[in-house]
Amino acid sequence: QDPLTRLPNSLLLEDRISQAQRKADRDSSLFAVLFLDLDGFKTVNDSLGRQFGDLVLIESAQRLAAEVRAQDTLARLGGDQFAVVVEGLEQAEDVAQLCERLADTHERPFDLGRHQLRLSLSMGIAVYPQDGQDPHTLLSRAEAAMDRVKHAGRNGYRFFEATMDSSVHGHLELQNALRQALAEREFLLHYQPKFDALSGQIVGVEALIRWLRPGSGMVSPAQFIPAAERSGLILAIGDWALDEACRQMRAWYDQGHRFKMAVNLSAQQFRHARLIETVRATLARHELPPAQLVLEITETTAMEEAETAMGILRTLAEMGVGLSIDDFGTGYSSLAYLKRLPAGELKIDRAFVGELTPGSEDAAIVQAIIALGHTLGRTIVAEGVETVEQRDFLAVSGCDTLQGFLLGRPTTATALSELLAG
Template sequence: MALGAHRVENTLRGPTDPEPASPLPRALLLRCLDGLRHGLLILDEAGRVALCTEPARALLAALAPDLAEPLSPRRLIAALRGAGALARADILRAARRLREEGAVSLDLCHRDRTVQVSLSRVPGTGMVATLEDISARRAAEASAAETARLDPLTRLPNRLLLRERLGAALDRLARRGEGCALLLVDLDRFKPVNDTLGHPVGDALLEKVADRLRATVRAEDTVARIGGDEFVVLQSAVRDAADTTALAQRLVDLIGRAYMIEGHLVSIGASLGIALAPQDGTDPDRLLKSADLALYRAKRDGRATFRFFEPTMDAQMQARRQLELDMRQALARREFEIHYQPQLNLLEERLTGCEALLRWRHPVRGMVSPAEFIPLAEEIGLIVPIGDWVIRQACHDAVRWPRPITVAVNVSPAQFKGDRLVDTVVSALARSGLPAPRLEIEITEGLLLQDDAQTLRTLHRLRDLGVRVSMDDFGTGYSSLSYLRAFPFDKIKIDRSFVRDMAQKPDGDAVIRAIAGLGRSLGMTTVAEGVETPEQMRRIRAEGCTDVQGYLVSRPIPADDLLALLARS
């Protein structure tokens, strides 16, 4: 059953090796072959087993426990097929490759054992097969493949595994008509947790959120984490939207409940965007995009809620994207312009200042509403360069006005980050030659809520330059009085909603009277915004406001028209 020692010795000896003094003993050669880690199986030209080492016998016995002696290729193949380690297709494929290429490699698997067999033709000898136990390697590869499909923090499926399971769900949809839903979950107020309590607390919070998601869904559903604070729930076997609505309501409620983490009581929320298959898409990319559009709507509608995808959302997002592209070019094309709305001093009956209001004259759209483009500019970060341009242009225009008329510029919270705002103001004043007291910076209470200390430092630096500072929309926030104590504003502007309420609510006059009295006691100018009728003017004058602004005085007008108005007045 084995090759002669002399034949094996000749196959092992190289062409330039010296002739040995005596042949290698057969027993020693066989012991050496049996000591190899890999198994060795040799078939002679007649197809008989010429050599089978002990490692090869052990590996074959593990794959085919019913393998009988004496060993032959026919019995070996039958035993492997009987154990399920070898299929007929594998035999045919291996035979074809041996004929065409002279070598083939295949994996034989039985239970938890995997053996790689490499077959090669040896001209004049027959065939040589090496057998290697690769069970540990395959297990490690499988473990690595599984790890690559899991989020390392939460051990939830990641984006890769989600796409595989979503693809499988869509296959079931195509074959059996079984619908599914994709729920994109984004955590609200997660970033402040990371910023204030640190990333370890943030990570622990994500793990708890993952646990709540797991506990909410069924075994056949999938929960995945695809980003920092973004999760996805793939709901299977969806009959109608009501199934998904019930799940979405549970998720919003459950994630929104308080968490206790390392002694900290943490409160967050969740916004969900939902896409249904097949009506919202039948491929993974389309469904993810639809769910993302629905999530954007949920966030715009106040967060801590869910929205289903609607076809109009895609058109609206495309329009928004085009508006963003146009706005990024608007500065370079000089499409922005400033209109100015005058403010009237009630005591002296003269114009004392003007508020700069940004306008966008689009070459195709015409005048674009500030309510449409300013929130988008703030969202994508364009408000900073646009805001800087407004300050420079307003100073350039105002220096031509009669002294001491001032110009007021609304400033976004984004412009208060770092020292950029102060540098922009210094540069604008220097280039235009406008005296600092004639420039007025308007802020809202929302700015002070974001970063009180940093904002107050910037405001004091502006005040040191001689620039005036006013609080816009006074009375609409929660801490108006505390902010007046924290910083000595030059002017407080009464929000137009109070002026509008004067004729509709019994306490409308009382609110304006209280604000006017507060301003008078603190030495601040009080400007009532939104004055449109003589009756409003009369009542505001009676309540003690010092200035008014609104359509009754003048609509916002371009810079050249303002010069003509100032000349007439």
């Protein structure tokens, strides 16, 4: 079992920090939030490939876990970032010893079969109560301290200081701007069609959020979804996107269109207790048959806390909502899990489609995913189709649905309506 998926995620971490806060208030102790970032990880991941990257992360998590006491919390923030909550401190300085030990654990080279790697950790520390009174502030400030370590040449730790607040302000500014963007209705959805590989018919559209930020033009979701996730604003933004997509689908439905509307869910939305109720209420509000809606979640999200995820997915499937596993092929879900997963659609990650040439390794992977998916009765979608060669290869290989710039870019509802009208 992958030890990474068993670590608490950022949502759980916030709960733990709130708990630590109550406890520290009770027995007037201190606690520290450590923000950890692996140095050099991206280079490893990019040069050796994701498989090796994942091995490094697992090994690193194990080394960290061995130093963290049972009463403390080690969490995975995502990517190569971890956090530790260290409780029951008498003085802030006491946490420095732990940082030394965590650094030591990473001095031993990482042994990956043919490769031996040297990595280190950059660590930032924020201490409750002096550095912040809530989980967000403590984490942001621990991150700001970590940033300083990075800039000073990596490998080490630092305590948060007030002069570091400018980078915190960068985060807070973006969060405030996002909050305002919701109120001022600066978000909009673009829609990218999905085509049947054989007939060329539009079988679905995917809603992709855009932010028309005054003075900055169109901001891509890659630039603000992570900040929205970290601040919890993703829930309100996600509610808006789901509602807007369903409203638009209702309009197209009334014009006689029966393709499906796909909406992306981030990990936080997916885990949130009220997801099922929100989906149910939104469909009801627009009097939309559940089968018109497809929810896209990434393979990684579907695999984190697999049993919980399975339960949520099953409930959605029972409601009649379609489910699609996005970025498929990057998360290494097991066959056994995949078989039980009630998702009608697998979306092959763009990374595999990008380098599709007949006879290549990626071509073999894509064909294997298609064969496997079909055996399990799933529809296979390829995203990121940019060339005629890719399209033809995918169609000949039996891929069911195609999506990409070659066939149709994400565009406004108005432009897509015109296309649909012929």
